Amino acid sequence: MSRTEDAAWREPLNAVLIEWAKTAAARDKTGGTAFHERDLLRESGLLRLSIPVAFGGDGADWSTTLDVVRRMAQVDSSLAHLFAFHHLQLATIRLFGSDTQNRRWLGETVTQGWFWGNALNPLDKSTRALPDDSGGYVFDGRKSFCSGARDSDQLLASAFDADGRLLIGVTPTNRAGITVLDDWDNMGQRQTDSGTVVFERVPIATGELLLQPGPLSSPFATLRPLLAQSILCHIYLGIGEGALQAARDATLAQTRPWIASTAERPADDPYVLAHYGDFWIALEGARLLVERAMQAFDHAWSRGLDLTEQERGEVAVAVATSKVAAARAGLEVAHRMFEVTGARSTTAAARLDRFWRNVRVHTLHDPIDYKVRELGEWALNGRIPKPSFYS
Numbered sequence: 001m002s003r004t005e006d007a008a009w010r011e012p013l014n015a016v017l018i019e020w021a022k023t024a025a026a027r028d029k030t031g032g033t034a035f036h037e038r039d040l041l042r043e044s045g046l047l048r049l050s051i052p053v054a055f056g057g058d059g060a061d062w063s064t065t066l067d068v069v070r071r072m073a074q075v076d077s078s079l080a081h082l083f084a085f086h087h088l089q090l091a092t093i094r095l096f097g098s099d100t101q102n103r104r105w106l107g108e109t110v111t112q113g114w115f116w117g118n119a120l121n122p123l124d125k126s127t128r129a130l131p132d133d134s135g136g137y138v139f140d141g142r143k144s145f146c147s148g149a150r151d152s153d154q155l156l157a158s159a160f161d162a163d164g165r166l167l168i169g170v171t172p173t174n175r176a177g178i179t180v181l182d183d184w185d186n187m188g189q190r191q192t193d194s195g196t197v198v199f200e201r202v203p204i205a206t207g208e209l210l211l212q213p214g215p216l217s218s219p220f221a222t223l224r225p226l227l228a229q230s231i232l233c234h235i236y237l238g239i240g241e242g243a244l245q246a247a248r249d250a251t252l253a254q255t256r257p258w259i260a261s262t263a264e265r266p267a268d269d270p271y272v273l274a275h276y277g278d279f280w281i282a283l284e285g286a287r288l289l290v291e292r293a294m295q296a297f298d299h300a301w302s303r304g305l306d307l308t309e310q311e312r313g314e315v316a317v318a319v320a321t322s323k324v325a326a327a328r329a330g331l332e333v334a335h336r337m338f339e340v341t342g343a344r345s346t347t348a349a350a351r352l353d354r355f356w357r358n359v360r361v362h363t364l365h366d367p368i369d370y371k372v373r374e375l376g377e378w379a380l381n382g383r384i385p386k387p388s389f390y391s
Helices: 010-030 035-044 062-075 077-096 099-112 223-253 270-306 309-339 354-364 368-381
Strands: 116-119 128-131 137-143 154-160 166-172 178-180 197-204
Touching: 010 035, 010 062, 010 354, 035 077, 062 077, 062 223, 062 270, 077 099, 077 116, 077 154, 077 166, 077 223, 077 354, 128 154, 137 154, 137 166, 154 197, 166 197, 223 270, 223 309, 223 354, 270 309, 309 354, 309 368
Parallel strands: 116 154
Antiparallel strands: 128 137, 137 197, 154 166, 178 197
C-alpha cells in the first residue's frame, strides 16, 4: 500500500493525477509550459506538503513527499520533476538558511501559494556575483538547466564571487533583470521548462543569501545532494511503473496472439508472461532499495546537526544503490515494453515511447556510472562517498 494512501492529501493528489492523465500524451507532443497543470498543483495544497507544521505546512517526512513524486511520475514525469524540485528548493532553505529566513520564505510559501523554480545549477559557473554599494551583490550571467523557472513565483539562484565562492540567493522570479527563456526542447521531459535563465545585474540583498549555516557547513547540510539523488530515484521508479501499467493495459486489450503462439490470447503467451516477470523483478527490487534508502534518509534528517560524516556516508551508499537500481529498472521496462505490446502500440497518438524518452533524458543528466564507481569504492575499499554540493 502506498504511504500516501490514507493521508489527508490523498484526494487532491488523485484529482490532480486524473486531470494530468487526460492530456499527458498530447502535452508530451506539444512541450512548452504546462500552465494549467501547474495551477492544479497550486490549488491542490500539495506545494506545502514538506513544509513543517510550525510554518503552516503539512509536515510530511521525505519518504512520504517523494512517494507522492513517484506516483506523479507514473502519470507525468515532467510535472513530477517540477513538484519535486519545488520541494528541493524549500529543503535547501531549511538546510542552508537561518531561522529567520525559514520562517519568512517557508511561511510565505504557504500563505502566498508560491511555486518555487530552480536557477541554482552549480555546475554552470557562468553567472557571477558582483558586490554592490548596498553590501549585497548583483547576479550577472546565464544559468542553464533551470527546471521549473517558467511560471514560478520564487527562484533559488546561484553565482560565484571573485574568490570562486558559491553564493545562493532567493529572488522573486519577476524581479527586474531576470529573463526566463522558453528554450527547452529536448526529446524527453518535455514540460520541465529546464531551459535558460538570464540575469542582468539582478540585485540580491545580503538577507536574501543563504549564508547561515550555508552549504557544506555540516554533514547535515550535505544531505541536500542526497535528497536531490533520492528525487531522481523516485522519478526513475515512477516512470518504470507507469510504463509497466501502460504496457499491461495494451497487452490486455489485445485479442489476437502472434501467429506462432499456441496461446488463445496474448496475455497467456509464455514469452509475454516471461517479459512481465522480468519487469516485475526489476521494479520490485528497485522499489525495495528505494524504500530502504528513504528510511535511512529520514533517520539522518531527524538527526539534524548531530549527524556524523560516517552516518551521512552510509546514507549516501544506500541512496546511490537505489538510484542505480531504479535507473536500470526504469530504462529496462520503458525500452522492452514494446516487446509485449506489439506494433500497434507504436502509433504516434499513443506516444508510449514517452516513458523511454523521459527516463533516458533524465538518467543522462546524472550518469549512473559514477555512482557505480562510488559503490565499488565502498564495497572493495570501505570508503564512503565524500560529500560535495553535487553528490
